[in-house]
Amino acid sequence: MTQNVEKVLIIGLGMIGASIALASKSKxxxxxxxxxxxxxxxxxxxxxxxxxxxxxxxxxxxxxFCRDIDLIILSVPPKQTLxxxxxLKDIWNSDTSITDTSSVKNHIKLEGASNILLSHPIAGSxxxxxxxxxxxxxxxxKNVLCDPFNCDKEHYEKVENFWKNALQMKxxxxxxxxxxxxxxxxxxxxxxxxxxxxDSIRLSNHDVEDNAGGGLKEFLxxxxxNPEMWxxxxxxxxxxxxxxxxxxxxxxxxxxxxxTETKQIPDIFSHLELLNKELDEIKSYKEDKF
Amino acid sequence: MTQNVEKVLIIGLGMIGASIALASKSKxxxxxxxxxxxxxxxxxxxxxxxxxxxxxxxxxxxxxFCRDIDLIILSVPPKQTLxxxxxLKDIWNSDTSITDTSSVKNHIKLEGASNILLSHPIAGSxxxxxxxxxxxxxxxxKNVLCDPFNCDKEHYEKVENFWKNALQMKxxxxxxxxxxxxxxxxxxxxxxxxxxxxDSIRLSNHDVEDNAGGGLKEFLxxxxxNPEMWxxxxxxxxxxxxxxxxxxxxxxxxxxxxxTETKQIPDIFSHLELLNKELDEIKSYKEDKF
Numbered sequence: 001m002t003q004n005v006e007k008v009l010i011i012g013l014g015m016i017g018a019s020i021a022l023a024s025k026s027k028x029x030x031x032x033x034x035x036x037x038x039x040x041x042x043x044x045x046x047x048x049x050x051x052x053x054x055x056x057x058x059x060x061x062x063x064x065f066c067r068d069i070d071l072i073i074l075s076v077p078p079k080q081t082l083x084x085x086x087x088l089k090d091i092w093n094s095d096t097s098i099t100d101t102s103s104v105k106n107h108i109k110l111e112g113a114s115n116i117l118l119s120h121p122i123a124g125s126x127x128x129x130x131x132x133x134x135x136x137x138x139x140x141x142k143n144v145l146c147d148p149f150n151c152d153k154e155h156y157e158k159v160e161n162f163w164k165n166a167l168q169m170k171x172x173x174x175x176x177x178x179x180x181x182x183x184x185x186x187x188x189x190x191x192x193x194x195x196x197x198x199d200s201i202r203l204s205n206h207d208v209e210d211n212a213g214g215g216l217k218e219f220l221x222x223x224x225x226n227p228e229m230w231x232x233x234x235x236x237x238x239x240x241x242x243x244x245x246x247x248x249x250x251x252x253x254x255x256x257x258x259x260t261e262t263k264q265i266p267d268i269f270s271h272l273e274l275l276n277k278e279l280d281e282i283k284s285y286k287e288d289k290f
Numbered sequence: 291m292t293q294n295v296e297k298v299l300i301i302g303l304g305m306i307g308a309s310i311a312l313a314s315k316s317k318x319x320x321x322x323x324x325x326x327x328x329x330x331x332x333x334x335x336x337x338x339x340x341x342x343x344x345x346x347x348x349x350x351x352x353x354x355f356c357r358d359i360d361l362i363i364l365s366v367p368p369k370q371t372l373x374x375x376x377x378l379k380d381i382w383n384s385d386t387s388i389t390d391t392s393s394v395k396n397h398i399k400l401e402g403a404s405n406i407l408l409s410h411p412i413a414g415s416x417x418x419x420x421x422x423x424x425x426x427x428x429x430x431x432k433n434v435l436c437d438p439f440n441c442d443k444e445h446y447e448k449v450e451n452f453w454k455n456a457l458q459m460k461x462x463x464x465x466x467x468x469x470x471x472x473x474x475x476x477x478x479x480x481x482x483x484x485x486x487x488x489d490s491i492r493l494s495n496h497d498v499e500d501n502a503g504g505g506l507k508e509f510l511x512x513x514x515x516n517p518e519m520w521x522x523x524x525x526x527x528x529x530x531x532x533x534x535x536x537x538x539x540x541x542x543x544x545x546x547x548x549x550t551e552t553k554q555i556p557d558i559f560s561h562l563e564l565l566n567k568e569l570d571e572i573k574s575y576k577e578d579k580f
Contacts, residue, residue: 103504124503142503172500185491187504193483193538194508195572196545200537201475202575209579210462213414213432214393214477215484218508223576227569231562234549241549245542247490248483252535255486259524259531272521279517282485285492286513289499 005029005070005162009060011084013040013049014226016101016123017075018133020167021049026135027166032069034060040130049133057087066096071162073119074100078232082108085116092116097155103183103229104236105146105176117159118146120179121169128226143169146176184240188233189248192241194222195230254278295319295360295452299350301374303330303339304516306391306413307365308423310457311339316425317456322359324350330420339423347377356386361452363409364390368522372398375406382406387445393473393519394526395436395466407449408436410469411459418516433459436466474530478523479538482531484512485520544568 008024010017013035021031021044033050034057035041044050054060066072072088074081081102088098092113099119102108108118121143125132143163147156163169174182197219201208212220234241257263258275265274298314300307303325311321311334323340324347325331334340344350356362362378364371371392378388382403389409392398398408411433415422433453437446453459464472487509491498502510524531547553548565555564 122501122503124505124507142500144501182496182498182501183504185494185496186498186501186506190487190505190509192542192545193487194505195569196538196542197480197483198576199541199545199568199572200534202572202579203541204475204537206472206475208472208476210432211412211434211472211476212580213412214473215414215480215512216476217414217580218484218512219480220576220580222505222508224573227566227573230569231566234545235562235565238549242546244490245546247494248486251489251493252482252486255482255489255524256532256535259528272525275525276517276521278489279485279520282489282492283514283517286488286510289492290502290507290510 005158005166007032007069007071008162009034009054009066009069009072010050010075011035011057011060011072012075012080013037013044013130014075015125015128015130015132015137016121017073018044018049018130019123019135019137020073020075020101020121022133022135023138023167025049025051029166035130043130049130057084061088061090063091063094066091066094069096071158072096072098074098074102077226077229078102078104078107078236080232085110085113097158099159103187103233104180105148106180106240107236108148108176110149113149114152115155116149117151117156118148118176119159119163120144120146120183121163121167126221126224128229138167138169141169142172143167144172144174144179146174146179148176180237181240181243184237184244185247188237188241189244191222191225191230192234192245193248194219198223295448295456297322297359297361298452299324299344299356299359299362300340300365301325301347301350301362302365302370303327303334303420304365305415305418305420305422305427306411307363308334308339308420309413309425309427310363310365310391310411312423312425313428313457315339315341319456325420333420339420347374351378351380353381353384356381356384359386361448362386362388364388364392367516367519368392368394368397368526370522375400375403387448389449393477393523394470395438396470396530397526398438398466400439403439404442405445406439407441407446408438408466409449409453410434410436410473411453411457416511416514418519428457428459431459432462433457434462434464434469436464436469438466470527471530471533474527474534475537478527478531479534481512481515481520482524482535483538484509488513 007030009032011034031050034054041053098116261271297320299322321340324344388406551561
């Protein structure tokens with residue numbers, strides 16, 4: 001088995017899967033596609049996003065069919081990721097490596113699959129669907145690998161090399177627990193808060209649309225991704241999401257108590273001084289760390 | 291009195307004031323500057339941001355001194371805006387128009403000043419200080435005018451024309467109440483939430499910095515502006531800020547109850563279905579309105 005990937009099969013031809021397909025093809029890798037939507041497959045063929053296609057997960061779930069496929073990449077919503085992996089049991093522990101693109105990992109529980117390494121290529125796009133695919137979507141972006149099943153070295157290296165060389169991504173390794181908590185804080189909570197903020201404006205019946213320039217516009221992109229994917233992420237990562245939210249609420253309450261001057265503070269300080277100091281420290285932390 | 295501005299005096303040479311100075315000079319308007327920092331005045335002279343300077347607010351507070359000044363623009367933090375206006379009483383109701391740039395308006399309470407129109411030019415920058423000034427900071431951006439003192443028509447038109455012609459801004463008119471509530475929702479709350487989110491990451495001691503790409507990066511700009519200005523905005527607009535926050539918390543709780551499946555819903559639906567529908571509706575609202 002070579003560590004180089006010459007042929008990949010991509011399950012799920014949304015923006016993520018189709019972008020990986022385009023990047024792969026640009027490096028001369030042959031791409032087979034599968035999608036439950038016949039229209040997506042047709043679009044992918046017509047637009048030269050894939051070279052060939054498969055008819056069903058049943059067909060893919062066969063060592064014979066996968067004989068010359070180096071790597072299978074699942075690009076379906078997080079909940080379906082586990083379902084599809086479970087429907088590919090006949091090719092667990094085969095020479096074909098398997099990876100995914102899910103933004104949540106803790107629900108992916110499998111036993112005895114030495115050819116499965118989990119991946120989270122980070123795109124940061126609010127678009128979805130095959131027509132939003134771009135060959136350079138992931139170029140120079142980060143890909144976080146998780147190895148909860150203790151993947152064989154040859155599979156590990158093949159998947160890692162694929163992301164590095166074919167997609168030109170930067171690689172990091174995390175445990176599943178670390179991954180899900182860090183992304184609860186840096187991605188899932190910001191998205192949840194953005195959905196809530198836009199929803200509250202919707203319910204307020206105030207005409208604010210022309211006035212989004214002073215801060216709201218940053219929240220707009222985050223409330224516009226694929227709702228099915230975000231539903232899955234919120235539900236599957238709800239424990240870490242609530243931990244992250246609790247942390248944010250503590251910080252919010254602290255600021256609010258200074259703003260409303262209801263915080264107990266020593267007489268030698270003023271609420272205004274402390275609020276200024278607090279905002280200044282947050283700004284400095286941000287500038288140092290990000 | 292001509293409706294055209296030939297000479298302006300700018301009080302406060304931070305990023306906002308100095309950017310207005312640069313834009314004015316680029317249109318051939320003569321600019322006098324004042325700042326409590328001698329260094330800022332020196333920088334402004336050395337970098338050709340202003341043509342001349344004044345030594346003190348006391349000096350400016352004189353009809354004689356202001357005789358040939360068409361317009362005075364206050365670009366100091368929101369709280370100081372009221373203080374400086376009160377220190378310019380000798381030129382209230384003179385031929386010199388007066389305006390400001392504060393992001394909050396409800397605290398600016400004055401009686402009998404027919405030459406004062408309030409302005410809120412919207413920049414959306416996370417920078418501050420004179421060295422961040424740019425001549426085109428406000429070009430094609432929005433400027434919200436508020437007229438709580440029933441400003442004389444000639445002053446109103448002079449200020450409006452200045453923003454339109456010299457700064458090339460788009461003009462809107464709002465009441466002070468409307469302005470402060472709309473900007474609590476679209477700007478002040480997003481900033482407060484961003485400060486809280488960054489603070490919670492700081493307090494968590496998790497190393498998340500490399501993983502800001504998936505959503506957090508949108509929040510980073512908002513937690514980096516001038517802390518003194520944001521302290522003033524939060525404190526002065528706390529009533530509307532808390533109203534906006536209460537609205538966001540209602541929406542957040544609704545989403546959380548669907549995520550944790552603790553919401554009471556009819557048996558004929560599932561929490562997952564309703565969550566999906568909710569996220570979909572928020573996304574559609576966003577796409578329609580913004």
